[in-house]
Amino acid sequence: MSNTVLHLKDASIYQRETLILSEVNIEIQKGEFVYLIGKTGTGKSSFMKTLYGDLPLIEGEGNIVDYDLRKLKEKDIPFLRRKLGVVFQDFKLLNDRNVNENLIFVLKATGWKDRAAMDQKIAEVLKKVGMETKGFKNPFQLSGGEQQRIAIARALLNDPELILADEPTGNLDPQTSVEVMEVLQQISKNGKTILMATHDYALLLKYPSKTLKCDGQKVFEVVQKTV
Template sequence: MSQPILSLKNATIYQENNAVLTDIDLDVTRGEFIYIIGKTGTGKSSLMKTLYGDLKLQKGEGEFVGYELGKLKERDIPYLRRKIGIIFQDFKLLPDRSVHENMLFVLKATGWKEKTEMEVKIAEVLDKVGMKQALGKMPHQLSGGEQQRIAVARALLNDPEVILADEPTGNLDPQTSVEVMQLLRQINQLGKTIIMATHDYALIMKFPAKTLKCDEGTLFEVVQRTV
């Protein structure tokens, strides 16, 4: 049995000083696709933020992509984030830079130096999401769905072990949401682990996968038909 890529034991997730999730036990194995659902304020985003180092794990044990979350130091966070790709609801593309410059910014920030290698990598990830033609465009020239495809491509730049997707379809219409989900499932089928926070139950029904629910301070697995 391979080592889980994420393991939480008796973990408590805090938002500011409030415990939003308590006594969490969770193992995620490589290659899994997992939904995290729950109403606003039940801890989905706080759990995600704890995983990518924005919130500290104050209580319990947690290991994620080889890092102990409870012992994470400020200087470790960029290295942790190099191993994960993060996709947000609001895309978070730099508005004053082209798609190409957005990609270059991430690569340079994560330690890439060689210009040719960077160009090859950018072309590769844009090709993967079907957005090669957008290289010179500015974010405002793209639709919401196209911007989210660019955000998915950006998340793939460092060949991450895991993709954390925090409400990635939250700002998209139903048809575009389905297209982005199909893209995420394809990436998952190539062996990438994906943990996705969502409240879009229609998508969960259309693309079933293991589903965990945040509710009343706890996290538990739900059987698909009872969602």
């Protein structure tokens, strides 16, 4: 079993006909916490979308959690996403149902049938993000930071091999960002692999880790200066 969770070789990322990133060569190993940084418009989101199957990979090689991105078919995408946990900037919670129902919805959509097993899994992921008492609240009754913790819990439901966090602190104030980051750090320490797109450089300084940068249509590793 390979320890490489994500491997891109000479990959080009397109949004329709527009070339966004070219000659992308990166590897992420199991258990790594990796940042993806870059100014707005440098391709971070397009990069992330390619990884979870929203944009096709047309050029180069790409392999993510044992899926070949070049050969990815529409019908494979739900299965790929079961092995990925995706955390969005705007939470993407369903406001017409409470937290538990949000999580049940995802489990049912990914093939879970046993109600007792679902309830147990929900209790487990909520505990991991410190939200075990909030299951009966609706998302609009929670703060932004709490909603993002629920979104992280949702990403953990199917024990993903890789968590893709796309600007997870983008809508949060600095203090709440740190709280959410602490949750992600804890999950990382427990062995989960995380790729986090961010433009919050304060977090990079506080929690230094391997960093990839999008700039000038390229993605390259940045050597962080020790602070």
